[in-house]
Amino acid sequence: MRKKIIAGNWKMNMTPSEAKALCETLKPLVAGSSADIVFCVPAIDIVPVVEAVRGTNIRVGGENLYFEDKGAYTGEISADMLKDAGAEYVIIGHSERRGYFAESDADINKKLKKALEKGLNPIVCCGESLEQREQGICFDWIRMQLKIAFDGISKEDAEKVVIAYEPIWAIGTGKTASADQAEEVCAAIRELISELYGAKTAECIRIQYGGSMNAGNCRELLGKPNIDGGLIGGASLKAEFGEIANSGR
Ligand code: 13P
Numbered sequence: 001m002r003k004k005i006i007a008g009n010w011k012m013n014m015t016p017s018e019a020k021a022l023c024e025t026l027k028p029l030v031a032g033s034s035a036d037i038v039f040c041v042p043a044i045d046i047v048p049v050v051e052a053v054r055g056t057n058i059r060v061g062g063e064n065l066y067f068e069d070k071g072a073y074t075g076e077i078s079a080d081m082l083k084d085a086g087a088e089y090v091i092i093g094h095s096e097r098r099g100y101f102a103e104s105d106a107d108i109n110k111k112l113k114k115a116l117e118k119g120l121n122p123i124v125c126c127g128e129s130l131e132q133r134e135q136g137i138c139f140d141w142i143r144m145q146l147k148i149a150f151d152g153i154s155k156e157d158a159e160k161v162v163i164a165y166e167p168i169w170a171i172g173t174g175k176t177a178s179a180d181q182a183e184e185v186c187a188a189i190r191e192l193i194s195e196l197y198g199a200k201t202a203e204c205i206r207i208q209y210g211g212s213m214n215a216g217n218c219r220e221l222l223g224k225p226n227i228d229g230g231l232i233g234g235a236s237l238k239a240e241f242g243e244i245a246n247s248g249r
Contacts, residue, residue, distance in 0.1 A: 002204065002206050002228045003034075003035065003036055003206075003228075004034070004035035004036070004206075004222065004228055004229045004248045005035060005036040005038065005162055005206055005208060005228060005229035006030075006033065006035045006036070006037055006038070006229050006230050006232070006241075006244055006245045006248075007037075007038035007039070007040055007061065007089070007123060007162075007164075007208065007229065007230070007231050007232065007236075008038070008039050008040060008041075008232050008233075008236025008237070008241055009040045009063060009091060009094070009210070009231055009232065009233050009236060010039065010040065010041045010042060010045070010063070010236060010237060011042075011063070011096070011233055012042060013042075013237055014041065014042065014045055014237070015045075016044060016045055016048045017048075019041060019042075019045040019048055019049050019052070020048050020049070020051075020052050022237065023039075023049055023052035023053055023058075024052065025239060026039075026058075026239070026241055026242060027052075027053065027056050027058065028242075029239060029241070029242025029243075029245070029246075030056075030057065030058060030241070030242055030245040030246070031056065031057060032246060033057065033245040033246050033248070034248055035229065035245060035248050036059065036229075037057055037058050037059065037245055038058070038059045038060070038061050038088075038089050038123075039053070039058055039059075039060055039061065039236070040060075040061035040062065040063050040089060040090075040091050040123070041060065041061070041062075041063070042063065043062060043063070043064075043077050046060060046062060046082065046085040046086065046087050047085050047086070050085060050086030050087070059088045059089060060086060060087050060088060060089070061087050061088065061089030061090055061091060061121075061123070062077065062082045062087045062089070062090040062091070062120075063090075063091050063094070064077065064090070064091065064092070064094075064097055064111075065077055065078065065079050065082055065090050065092070065111055065114065065115060065120070066078055066111070066114075067107070067110035067111045067113070067114045068114075069114075079114050079115055079117070079118035079120055080118060082120060083118060083119065083120060087120065088120065088121055089120065089121045089122070089123060089162075090115050090120045090121070090122055090123070091122075091123045091125065091164075091231075092108055092111045092112055092115060092122050092123065092124045092125065092149075093105075093108035093111070093112075093124055093125045093126070093145075093149065094125045094166075095125060095127055095166060095168045095171065096171075099168075105144070105145055105148035105149060106148065108124065108145075108148070108149050109148055109149050109150075109151050109152070112124055112149055112150070112153065112161070113152065113153065116153065116157045116160065116161075121160060121161075121162065122160070122161050122162065123161075123162045123163075123164050123208070123231065124146075124149050124161055124162070124163050124164065125163075125164045125166050125210070125231070126142045126145040126146055126149070126163065126164070126165060126166070126189070127142065127165055127166040127167045127168050127171075127210075127211075128141045128142060128167055128168065128169075129168045129169060130168070130169035133167070133169065138185065139185070139188050142165070142185065142188070142189065142192075143188075143192050146163065146189065146192055146193075147192070147196070150196060155197045155198070155201050158193070158196070158197050158201055158205065159197075159201050159204050159205060161205060162205075162206045162207075162208060162229070163189055163193075163205065163206070163207045163208070164207075164208040164209075164210050164231040165182065165185050165186055165189060165207060165208065165209055165210070166209075166210035166211050166231060167181075167182075167185075167211050169211075170210075170211025170212050171210070171211045171212070171233065172212070172233060172234060173211075173212060174212050175211075175212060176211060176212040176213065176214075176217050176221075177209070177211060179217075179220040179221050179223070179224055179227075180224075182209045182221055182224065182227060183224035183225070183226055183227060186207045186209065186224070186226035186227050187225075187226040189207055189226075190202045190205070190207060190226050193205050206228040206229060207226060207227065207228050207229075208227070208228060208229040208230055208231045209221050209227050209229075209230055209231070210230060210231030210232065210233070212234070213230045213231075213232050213235065213244065214232075214234075214235045214240060214244070215235065215240045215243035215244055215247075218230060218243075218244045218247045219247050222247055222248055230244060232244060
């Protein structure tokens with residue numbers, strides 16, 4: 001039985017002082033959750049958030065990392081920096097990074113390798129645009145994204161990865177994929193992992209859904225057999241996140 005993983009992606013929201021206040025609001029609300037709870041926060045919030053959630057069931061993650069260890073890469077953050085600050089997870093290949101910051105599948109593969117080498121738990125994102133869905137290439141697109149992301153990753157490492165299926169058309173739009181649509185793609189992702197690594201790895205890898213998940217739709221989505229959690233944007237910045245965290249109980 002896969003343990004559910006409910007992660008917030010704060011994106012570019014919350015100053016350090018706002019972040020601390022949000023942690024105080026959310027800590028009691030997620031305390032009873034039976035899922036793994038992760039707050040993926042802006043780099044500058046990692047240290048104060050780690051401090052604020054110390055001793056609780058909340059783990060902290062970054063929203064990005066660079067694949068080099070150190071050096072002249074102005075504005076980037078390394079895996080060692082994330083680890084030393086207390087982050088245990090990192091989001092890799094979010095569609096906003098792919099879209100606004102031109103991250104390629106090859107970059108994402110390098111980032112995934114670096115995160116695994118350094119002992120961070122990666123949350124690797126994939127997902128199609130509305131146009132791609134309408135063209136009927138959703139599965140082909142996601143298979144390509146994931147095949148490149150996992151290229152050269154061992155079976156042992158693959159089992160540590162969380163995959164987040166986030167249809168771009170459902171992100172921040174209030175337009176959620178139906179539970180059946182989300183389940184169909186998550187099942188296809190598990191099938192791909194089975195092709196690449198075998199049935200045992202496919203059985204243990206966790207696949208999240210992300211895209212306008214909220215307190216109203218989370219139960220149906222999380223009730224699907226291949227959806228093992230959520231990656232939550234807007235609703236992770238409010239008390240509503242507590243309801244989502246507890247919806248699996
Ligand atoms: P929303 O929940 O705001 O749609 O964002 C989803 C997302 O992009 C999480 O990574």
